[in-house]
Amino acid sequence: xxxxxxxxxxxxxxxxxxxxxxxxxxxxxxxxxxxxxxxxxxxxxxxxxxxxxxxxxxxxxxxxxxxxxxxxxxxxxxxxxxxxxxxxxxxxxxxxxxxxxxxxxxxxxx
Amino acid sequence: xxxxxxxxxxxxxxxxxxxxxxxxxxxxxxxxxxxxxxxxxxxxxxxxxxxxxxxxxxxxxxxxxxxxxxxxxxxxxxxxxxxxxxxxxxxxxxxxxxxxxxxxxxxxxxxxxxxxxxxxx
Numbered sequence: 001x002x003x004x005x006x007x008x009x010x011x012x013x014x015x016x017x018x019x020x021x022x023x024x025x026x027x028x029x030x031x032x033x034x035x036x037x038x039x040x041x042x043x044x045x046x047x048x049x050x051x052x053x054x055x056x057x058x059x060x061x062x063x064x065x066x067x068x069x070x071x072x073x074x075x076x077x078x079x080x081x082x083x084x085x086x087x088x089x090x091x092x093x094x095x096x097x098x099x100x101x102x103x104x105x106x107x108x109x110x
Numbered sequence: 111x112x113x114x115x116x117x118x119x120x121x122x123x124x125x126x127x128x129x130x131x132x133x134x135x136x137x138x139x140x141x142x143x144x145x146x147x148x149x150x151x152x153x154x155x156x157x158x159x160x161x162x163x164x165x166x167x168x169x170x171x172x173x174x175x176x177x178x179x180x181x182x183x184x185x186x187x188x189x190x191x192x193x194x195x196x197x198x199x200x201x202x203x204x205x206x207x208x209x210x211x212x213x214x215x216x217x218x219x220x221x222x223x224x225x226x227x228x229x230x231x
Contacts, residue, residue: 002154033215033217035217035218037155037218044205044221044222044223044224045155045205045207045221046221047210047217047218047219047220050210050211050217050219051215051217088154088155090155090217090218092217096171096172097169098157098159098160098169098171098172099145099147099157099218100157101154101155101156101157102154103154104154104155
């Protein structure tokens with residue numbers, strides 16, 4: 001049981017826009033930044049979005065993040081086949097004094 | 111460029127210990143902390159703890175307190191994670207991941223390639 005809640009799956013067709021939600025509480029998302037990681041099949045996770053909505057260099061602007069209250073979302077526009085991956089949200093939790101992750105969302109490009 | 115290279119796969123029996131290494135390069139080792147995160151087969155990510163490479167301070171997730179020890183060797187820019195009293199549900203890929211950020215606001219940034227630890231009798 002993950003501390004942050006994500007839908008287990010999402011899907012879209014090439015060119016579409018998809019969003020992935022991440023729900024938390026006041027001790028994590030509600031009071032701290034949200035981060036998103038992309039994990040391609042058989043590889044290690046990679047940072048996709050940091051501090052709610054910032055993209056590391058090299059991440060296409062098709063990826064965007066937002067946060068409101070105790071929820072956050074990742075949006076992917078112009079969906080491409082190479083976006084097929086697992087996506088995880090994360091945040092620092094003040095009550096646990098540690099990082100917490102969502103259970104992950106498997107994105108399928110149809 | 112930042113590189114974190116982890117040790118190879120391990121097979122252990124229940125009750126044994128495992129020590130995974132993570133050798134860093136491409137930056138000043140003592141400038142950023144190291145996190146350890148694990149992923150059971152087909153499951154999500156689970157943060158195990160963090161170690162300061164500057165002074166060795168640690169912050170372990172409560173679930174692993176008393177069973178995990180994180181250390182560093184600054185002379186070789188290597189971080190270690192030892193997990194004791196292994197059980198079958200400790201079977202997972204273990205990742206080291208370097209802090210990233212600045213001005214006191216750090217987050218899990220660069221990841222190692224992962225080390226598969228299998229616990230089986």
